[in-house]
Amino acid sequence: MNKQKAQPLIDYINKYVLLTPEEENILLSFIRFRRYLKGQYIVQQGDVCKHECFVLSGCTKTFYLDEEGQEHIIMFSIEDWWASDMGSFITQTPADFNIQCLEHTELVMFSYDTIEDLYAKIPKLERFFRQIIEKAFVASQKRIVRNFSLTAKDQYLYFKEQYPEIEQRIPQYMVASYLGITKEFLSKIKSQLALE
Amino acid sequence: MNKQKAQPLIDYINKYVLLTPEEENILLSFIRFRRYLKGQYIVQQGDVCKHECFVLSGCTKTFYLDEEGQEHIIMFSIEDWWASDMGSFITQTPADFNIQCLEHTELVMFSYDTIEDLYAKIPKLERFFRQIIEKAFVASQKRIVRNFSLTAKDQYLYFKEQYPEIEQRIPQYMVASYLGITKEFLSKIKSQLALE
């Protein structure tokens, strides 16, 4: 893959481990660039997730459809975040989640078929992925805590504060889905906040 | 540390990566055995978590006290599970969680001060920890999904099915806390289930 396009990924990795120029080149030979249009799916529930994707530009939502066909958004990914169904990726079993682009989106893809080979050639990346997954796990646990201990209003305020960029880019009903509340109730919360 | 006592940990690690006898010995020199009594704390909210603990026997609860002093249990750990506040451990900042023993508990401890050294001596362990944290992250995400899409009754049934051993070993009000509901409501759910 083209080095210039991959620069945000290389910068991101170098925050965790230092790659030599040689290693950067090996990395480039292992990754693929891909562009998706707004609305397109990167992964569909039921498919096996073959890639871990690093978002260069654009925005995706990762969501789950329950038995009643209700959509539950579990995360948004923008620039410098990851998009994949990790459960499906690591076990190569059907995905629980859909990942769909909310904007035109440019990605770097790591393929399941070559990632072991990549770890063998650049063992440092094993360390890198360990570290980012540790962080993701911690964030996920903290979200469970918030779900338990905050009211819907406080969860919304936390979201606004933590991800102001994301709130600007997506419709409000998706924020509600991410928070696990109805769009009507989020609307009510916002109108109450406006009066304070 | 004594090899015989560490055997469950070695067996557990060998499910992910194969350690040579030499590596097993290095590992043993890096880990510590410790016994806690029922009621003792392994980590307290506000302290920095210095160890990642592998449970050899016994049972712990990891919980969070909110502003009103309410306890929210986020996980239980029994034999062959881990107990630590990973957020605190990886950043060496004050812990959000308490970890307390619900039974007399025997642990193997990995210390923050030597874990980098251990990774350097046995790079395979970086891979091992990456893999187990991937699994923990996936489990955490799935729990968020369940919180969103299942009723309290269905979450309880899921818990019963997934962790029948744990349900036998802990009081019911702790199950309720883990599920994020009140003990009174869990009691109601159980009496409804008894009628079905």
Add this chain to the structure above:
DNA sequence: AATTATAATTAAACTAGTTTAATATAATTT
């Protein structure tokens, strides 16, 4: 500019789960 589709607001009726408080049942301690 008019039309259609998408997103957001409002409000009333409803329900899953909470709160409070009293009672019952185990389990421990003396």
Add this chain to the structure above:
DNA sequence: AAATTATATTAAACTAGTTTAATTATAATT
């Protein structure tokens, strides 16, 4: 065995958030 402490049950009043449905605003399309 009696007394104390911890755990579990039950029920009534309550509330945070849902459902349904109608209305308005915004954006996209012709």
